[in-house]
Amino acid sequence: MGVKVKKDGKVTIDYRDNNGKRHRETFFGCKTLGKEVLARRKAEISERKFFPEKQKEHLTFKEAVNKYWDIHASKIKSAPKLKYTLEQLVQYFGEVNKLSSITTEDIQVFYNDKMAATSPSTANRHFTILRAVFNKVIKLKIYKGSNPCVGIVKQKENPARTSYLSELETKELILNAPPRSQLLFAFAVGTGMRRGEILNMDWRHIDWRTGMVHIYESKSGNKREVPIPISLKQTLCGLASKNTGKVFSLTVPMVEHDFKKTLKKCNITGIRFHDLRHTFASHFIMKGGRITELQRMLGHSSTELTNRYAHLSPTYLRQSIRFIDDLIPALDHQEL
Structure with a gap:
């Protein structure tokens, strides 16, 4: 019991009242301040002027x-x-x-x-x-008041957007990107990985034999593997011998700056960086990819999120209507 000071400047004082109950207080300052506050608390306890419940009312x-x-x-x-x-x-x-x-x-x-x-x-x-x-x-019983948030009704949220770039817009975006971000933009479109997953990717996470990138820290907390398009794999192979550590050395602000700058240059509006992930998913389905495969690559824990892309499949409506065929008996051909 006494005064403890951490490297970040956080001071903790520890003492007991007349009933033997232990009390701790934490604040920012120095050891001298901690000793002064501790001395004051001990004096209040000695003089029967220590009222911790009052302190709870003054919590900022x-x-x-x-x-x-x-x-x-x-x-x-x-x-x-x-x-x-x-x-x-x-x-x-x-x-x-x-x-x-x-x-x-x-x-x-x-x-x-x-x-x-x-x-x-x-x-x-x-x-x-x-x-x-x-x-x-x-x-924690360090504030004895009520929660003023009780009674506030949250508003219904807008449905999640599923905006994506056309094939022409995608190529234009990548070709007009600043050199430092061009490969990163292409990787986002080519793999559907999240921005944070791409920025955290290490050269050790790439399996050159299988052409897969291993994601160890995802939004869902689950590990997954994502195939790398052949064209991107060839580009990465040319860089791998020169680099160790992170594949991309960019920060989030740098990526955001380059992305917005490129959108403006290409006269593309209403698109966020996350929409490159939607672009990957949308074109994957439109070109005949399966929902189950897409779910695995995107790392969705359920098909609910992945199913937003189902309507883009060229066989989606055809497969949906085939269940009605059994209701209709064979008909002889007659002229109308």
């Missing part, structure tokens, strides 16, 4: 967010993206505002503003995280 929004980050958010796979959302929430609700001062009306205004500026799905994600912050500090 940023303190609650920090606690949520330390206990839960920092340990999950989507931590970087979640951290950005939490920073946005702190910016909106303020660092020093007390948690108890945030009302249901404030939450509703925030939700409406976010939905007007972005989309129902984005607003719902921010709201879900905000609600989780309140639930966490209440569950």
Whole structure:
């Protein structure tokens, strides 16, 4: 028990009250500050002025967010993206505002503003995280108020888009891409891999004998194998002898910058980088590929997501209508 300081500047003080109950407090600062706060708490305990329930009423929004980050958010796979959302929430609700001062009306205004500026799905994600912050500090018993998110009704989200490029647009996009991103764009269209999967791909993940790339960290958490088109495999073979480590040394901002720049150059609108994955899937089905094979390559855990491409199959309608043939008896040919 006492004062502990971590490398990131986080200070933890540890002490017991008159009833022997152990208390811990965490904040940012230095060891000197930690000793001062600890001395103050011991004095309050000695003078019978220590009321931890009062401290729960003065918990600020940023303190609650920090606690949520330390206990839960920092340990999950989507931590970087979640951290950005939490920073946005702190910016909106303020660092020093007390948690108890945030009302249901404030939450509703925030939700409406976010939905007007972005989309129902984005607003719902921010709201879900905000609600989780309140639930966490209440569950940890470091805040004794209620959750103001109760009573807010989330709006129905828009159906997921399935936009894709035509064959001509695809070739134009790849040929007009900056040199550093050209192969990456081609790889996205040729394999249907997600942007993060491509950027995390290591030369060791490629099996040159089978022509497969092994994906060890996917969105679903499952491993999978994706075949590499022969033309891309030949291009990669020419580079493999010179490189080790990551296949692509680009960052997400660099890829986004090059992608938007190329779209503008090609006068293509309404397309996101993720739509290159849809482009792969759509053309795979239109050229006669099977839904089950596509599901395996995309790494979908169920056919529900993959079936959005089924209508693009040239045999889809023909196969669907064949079940009706049994209802119709053989007819003699008659003139109309």
